[in-house]
Amino acid sequence: MNKPSHELLVDGSETNAAALESLAELLRDLGYRVVKKLPRESTLRVYRSKHGQYPLLNPRFVPHAKELKRGWNKPGLQVSVYSKKPDPTLDKVLGTFRSDSCEFKASDLLGTYRLHGWFFMPLNFSTTGDFDLAALGKPFAEIRQLLHAY
Numbered sequence: 351m352n353k354p355s356h357e358l359l360v361d362g363s364e365t366n367a368a369a370l371e372s373l374a375e376l377l378r379d380l381g382y383r384v385v386k387k388l389p390r391e392s393t394l395r396v397y398r399s400k401h402g403q404y405p406l407l408n409p410r411f412v413p414h415a416k417e418l419k420r421g422w423n424k425p426g427l428q429v430s431v432y433s434k435k436p437d438p439t440l441d442k443v444l445g446t447f448r449s450d451s452c453e454f455k456a457s458d459l460l461g462t463y464r465l466h467g468w469f470f471m472p473l474n475f476s477t478t479g480d481f482d483l484a485a486l487g488k489p490f491a492e493i494r495q496l497l498h499a500y
Contacts, residue, residue, distance in 0.1 A: 358481065370409075380494060383398070406432040406433070415428065415455075433466060437466070444496070449492050452472075
């Protein structure tokens with residue numbers, strides 16, 4: 351499922367919903383457990399291997415991540431990492447992440463859930479405005495391998 355980027359970034363749009371469903375299929379193929387998106391949600395609920403096994407990953411399409419070290423000035427996928435409480439071991443594991451295809455930014459926000467940070471994966475688009483969903487397989491496989499060590 352590939353559509354022009356401007357429609358992809360609109361939460362609740364048909365294009366956004368279809369892209370999230372395609373992403374869910376890709377993540378299931380990689381071994382993640384994906385909980386069906388509720389109509390009011392603009393993200394997926396993704397677990398390492400079984401429902402309720404934290405950390406929880408919440409991917410959503412965003413216009414850019416210029417604030418990161420690499421200054422990504424293009425649309426991408428932001429994947430927030432949550433747990434139910436502070437977890438220094440998870441923070442340490444996440445802090446070791448290195449990749450050519452995405453970047454991790456740590457956070458220490460504590461609310462109902464603890465936001466440990468988020469990954470940003472830039473989207474690659476064709477000249478027709480379609481994005482390469484399959485290219486997201488590499489960074490998600492790297493994240494899965496990282497979380498396996500946790």
